[in-house]
Amino acid sequence: MTTRQRHIAHIHLHAAPEETRYDDIIELMSGVTPHVQAVPPDAVQLDLTSALRYFDLSPYELIQTTQLRLKLLYGIDSSAGLAGNRMLAAMAADTAAPGHATWVPADRAAxxxxxxxxxxxxxxxxxxxxxxxxxxxxxxxxxxxxxxxxxxxxxxxxxxxxxxxxxHGRDPRPVAPAEPAAHLTADVVLDRDCLDPAQQHRAVLGLADRVGQRLRGEKQVAGRLTLTVRYADRSSSARTRTLPEATDHSPALAATALGLLTALGLQRARVRAFAIRADGLLPTGNAYRQLSLDPGDGRARAAEAAADRARRRFGPQAVRPAALAD
Incomplete structure (x- = not known):
């Protein structure tokens, strides 16, 4: 029995769409194939394998037709990659000029x-x-x-x-239809107005740790964090930062969140509450993780997994970062 060759397309949108427009684009792509996966904030992936017979077009013709529909209906230029798996399709899209597509047939991928x-x-x-x-x-x-x-x-x-x-060009991940990424929020209201930078640091660190635990529990990773600060006079300010890579690792989330806190320059501000919003969420299995040469990274993640198991068994306060210990 032979395995049918997959034809995966990665379409990069050269105008980052608004959220409502992104929904419209996903719906448009669903008219080509039901196997559409959002890759926020500005790309989509399609499995064209089952659609080719219906449209009676070659993979390259079908992806060009799809790009043309994007341009005509929404005025969005795109570049596309076409290959036998998701990784190769995304790499091919990186080499394509706007309005064009790069096709890497299976027999030429190597x-x-x-x-x-x-x-x-x-x-x-x-x-x-x-x-x-x-x-x-x-x-x-x-x-x-x-x-x-x-x-x-x-x-x-x-x-x-x-x-x-x-x-060697191997990537077994399927194109998994999903809604554009949702978000996850953690917040804390302080007992009294806080001017102490150390206490503010501790509060943000605790929120980042909570967000990491929830992400791992839901088997998701976050691509972007927003830190919002509410002051005693009920005003607020916020900063957003895209993570170097989508992650559920609490130390990486904490580093970004504390960087946002520093960027706000609170100085003597009277803070009443903090909130962290994680968005750009993806299933853990659909995200690439940066290769690390640091053996400490593997040990830290193993310790984190052990701490999560302890929390599930003994309660959320069973294991805490040392910086948050009473």
């Missing part, structure tokens, strides 16, 4: 990847690229030619395995 820089792969940050570069490894082809044992010595077993899978 050749297409071979000469591309290793940094084109998702999850390859500066630290990983610098480590590989010190050994003369700059292209994806050089990674695929390298024995796995050598790659593991350079990066460690886990990161090497992930990098090898991506370098």
């Amino acid at each position: 050749d297409w990847l071979y000469t591309r820089p290793v940094t084109a792969l998702p999850g390859i940050g500066r630290a990983t690229a610098d480590t590989l570069g010190r050994y003369g490894l700059h292209t994806i082809g050089q990674i695929t030619d390298l024995p796995m044992a050598t790659l593991q010595r350079l990066l460690g077993a886990g990161p090497a395995r992930l990098l090898a899978e991506r370098a």
